[in-house]
Amino acid sequence: MELVVALAIGVLFTVGVYLVLSKSLLRILLGTNLITHGVHLLLLTMSGLKTGAPPLLGEKAEAYVDPLPQALILTSIVISFGVTAFFIVLAYRTYRSTGTDDVEGTKEERQQ
Amino acid sequence: MNNLLVLPLLIPAFTAVILIFLKERVDLQRIISAVSVFLNILVAGIIVYQVSTKGIQTLYMGGWLPPYGIVFVADMFAALLVLVGAIVGAACLFFSFASIGEERERFYYYPFFHFLLTGVFGSFLTGDLFNLFVCFEVLLVASYALIVLGGSKGQLRETLKYVLVNVISSSLFVATLAYLYAATGTLNMAHLSMRVAEAGQGGVMNVIAVLLLIVFSIKAGLLLFFWLPDSYSAPPVAVRALFGALLTKVGLYAITRTFTLIFIQEPGLTHSLIAWMAGATMILGAIGALAYNDLGRIFNYNIIISVGFIAFGISVATQDSLNGVVFYLMHDMVAKALLFFLGGMIISASGTDRLKEMGGLIRRYPWTGWMFFVLTLALVGVPPLSGFAGKVMMVRSGFGQNHVALALIALASSFIVLYSLIKVFQQVFWGGEKREEQVKPLHYKAMMAPAAVLFAIVILMGVGAETVNGYVSQAGAVLADPALYINAVMKE
Numbered sequence: 001m002e003l004v005v006a007l008a009i010g011v012l013f014t015v016g017v018y019l020v021l022s023k024s025l026l027r028i029l030l031g032t033n034l035i036t037h038g039v040h041l042l043l044l045t046m047s048g049l050k051t052g053a054p055p056l057l058g059e060k061a062e063a064y065v066d067p068l069p070q071a072l073i074l075t076s077i078v079i080s081f082g083v084t085a086f087f088i089v090l091a092y093r094t095y096r097s098t099g100t101d102d103v104e105g106t107k108e109e110r111q112q
Numbered sequence: 113m114n115n116l117l118v119l120p121l122l123i124p125a126f127t128a129v130i131l132i133f134l135k136e137r138v139d140l141q142r143i144i145s146a147v148s149v150f151l152n153i154l155v156a157g158i159i160v161y162q163v164s165t166k167g168i169q170t171l172y173m174g175g176w177l178p179p180y181g182i183v184f185v186a187d188m189f190a191a192l193l194v195l196v197g198a199i200v201g202a203a204c205l206f207f208s209f210a211s212i213g214e215e216r217e218r219f220y221y222y223p224f225f226h227f228l229l230t231g232v233f234g235s236f237l238t239g240d241l242f243n244l245f246v247c248f249e250v251l252l253v254a255s256y257a258l259i260v261l262g263g264s265k266g267q268l269r270e271t272l273k274y275v276l277v278n279v280i281s282s283s284l285f286v287a288t289l290a291y292l293y294a295a296t297g298t299l300n301m302a303h304l305s306m307r308v309a310e311a312g313q314g315g316v317m318n319v320i321a322v323l324l325l326i327v328f329s330i331k332a333g334l335l336l337f338f339w340l341p342d343s344y345s346a347p348p349v350a351v352r353a354l355f356g357a358l359l360t361k362v363g364l365y366a367i368t369r370t371f372t373l374i375f376i377q378e379p380g381l382t383h384s385l386i387a388w389m390a391g392a393t394m395i396l397g398a399i400g401a402l403a404y405n406d407l408g409r410i411f412n413y414n415i416i417i418s419v420g421f422i423a424f425g426i427s428v429a430t431q432d433s434l435n436g437v438v439f440y441l442m443h444d445m446v447a448k449a450l451l452f453f454l455g456g457m458i459i460s461a462s463g464t465d466r467l468k469e470m471g472g473l474i475r476r477y478p479w480t481g482w483m484f485f486v487l488t489l490a491l492v493g494v495p496p497l498s499g500f501a502g503k504v505m506m507v508r509s510g511f512g513q514n515h516v517a518l519a520l521i522a523l524a525s526s527f528i529v530l531y532s533l534i535k536v537f538q539q540v541f542w543g544g545e546k547r548e549e550q551v552k553p554l555h556y557k558a559m560m561a562p563a564a565v566l567f568a569i570v571i572l573m574g575v576g577a578e579t580v581n582g583y584v585s586q587a588g589a590v591l592a593d594p595a596l597y598i599n600a601v602m603k604e
Contacts, residue, residue: 038287086253
């Protein structure tokens with residue numbers, strides 16, 4: 001199971017990096033999203049997937065899942081949610097004021 | 113346990129939230145902000161006093177003892193940086209009153225300002241790597257907003273780059289934390305230090321160490337500073353001063369903390385990597401400082417040179433050089449803020465930021481001119497001023513530890529700083545005025561007041577270096593001997 005998830009993380013990173021390297025703002029945005037998804041999955045996988053019962057006292061199980069990575073992911077998801085929202089608005093404002101979502105286009109603006 | 117430690121985080125955070133509700137009441141926003149920054153200074157002063165008399169202070173959030181739960185730790189290094197950060201923050205706030213303009217003030221400038229301070233103080237005080245990530249994000253989101261506030265095309269373009277760089281580096285940070293947690297099973301810095309020492313720092317640990325170094329270097333502008341000169345040119349001067357004084361220093365603080373506390377087993381790899389990066393940063397920064405002819409960029413490349421200089425001190429890693437790092441960090445926070453203040457006054461007095469169009473300002477603004485001159489000497493490290501003590505400690509131990517080439521580069525970079533800033537001084541203040549229309553700055557006295565306070569601190573830190581050194585060497589002792597930090601955090 002870990003191996004499959006690890007491969008998925010690799011795919012997410014690859015696609016994310018590919019998108020970030022493109023010229024269109026929207027693609028860059030989606031790329032950063034995919035990379036953060038990859039990172040969150042990585043965080044989850046690193047502590048081992050489903051190693052025991054939920055970490056509740058009433059379960060009386062032999063082994064429990066480590067709850068910390070899940071708390072970390074939750075924090076990280078919330079943060080990336082906020083940053084993504086900001087990034088989208090920023091990209092939209094840039095599109096409105098420059099009239100293009102091509103990153104090269106905003107550069108030419110500067111040379112004039 | 114010391115509940116005071118959470119106040120540097122809570123005061124600016126609460127202030128920011130309150131100010132959001134007072135959007136239209138700019139006068140009220142100013143008063144509350146001013147009260148808040150003075151409270152910050154007061155609390156930071158008390159923390160420094162407590163640390164100096166009673167040793168390292170800790171706070172276990174929610175009573176969870178380490179290694180569980182989040183711990184806040186104020187050793188002398190963190191406490192001093194919080195104090196200086198609070199003072200510089202207050203000065204930037206008063207400079208904003210005079211220069212930022214009512215439009216920005218009405219569109220949440222002050223709330224973002226205080227959120228930025230929240231993130232900065234949190235980063236200094238936290239003793240948990242994941243919490244450090246969260247504090248980084250707090251200050252980054254606030255800084256995104258501060259850069260883009262105003263919404264001109266240039267600002268939008270620079271903010272896009274700045275956000276993209278930081279989103280990628282934050283992702284890398286979380287990925288590194290995932291690896292670190294998998295390898296050690298903890299994220300508490302003191303506990304990490306013990307675990308890394310037990311397990312030995314081979315293979316995976318070195319990868320993690322280098323990844324962390326990359327992440328923090330992007331934030332600090334150490335070698336990976338490609339984003340810095342453009343992004344820091346976009347916002348107004350008060351924001352630039354805040355960024356130049358505080359943001360890169362947070363990255364440097366994180367590098368110092370990580371590589372004096374956690375990854376100390378293999379200095380041959382990590383510390384020599386920092387040394388190479390420091391040397392390259394100083395050289396590239398020097399080239400940039402010489403190449404440009406507008407004020408903003410020259411100052412930005414001066415930030416980069418000093419980042420390289422401090423990293424050089426970190427890589428030498430003797431107690432003497434770490435004392436130097438602490439001293440120079442404090443000096444640099446104050447001096448860089450002052451440099452941008454004076455730069456802002458020059459730009460608003462001459463109506464341009466191109467050196468070639470300036471001249472003769474010394475007749476109208478003798479005080480600004482002479483302050484700029486003395487500040488240049490302080491940044492270069494001329495003895496009775498604040499830059500001297502830190503530089504002498506770092507360079508001295510650099511020569512002592514066979515980092516001769518690096519120490520020479522560091523000395524040479526000081527000459528470049530001298531040359532680039534004296535060039536600015538000559539072209540701005542000497543000769544005749546080149547522009548026809550004279551632009552009078554609107555609030556000259558209000559801008560001068562915070563600059564004068566920082567100027568006094570630059571002089572006092574230099575003249576009273578012996579007193580300051582008492583505190584600094586207490587900070588350096590903890591950095592040089594991680595056992596002190598670990599015992600203070602893990603004792604209960």
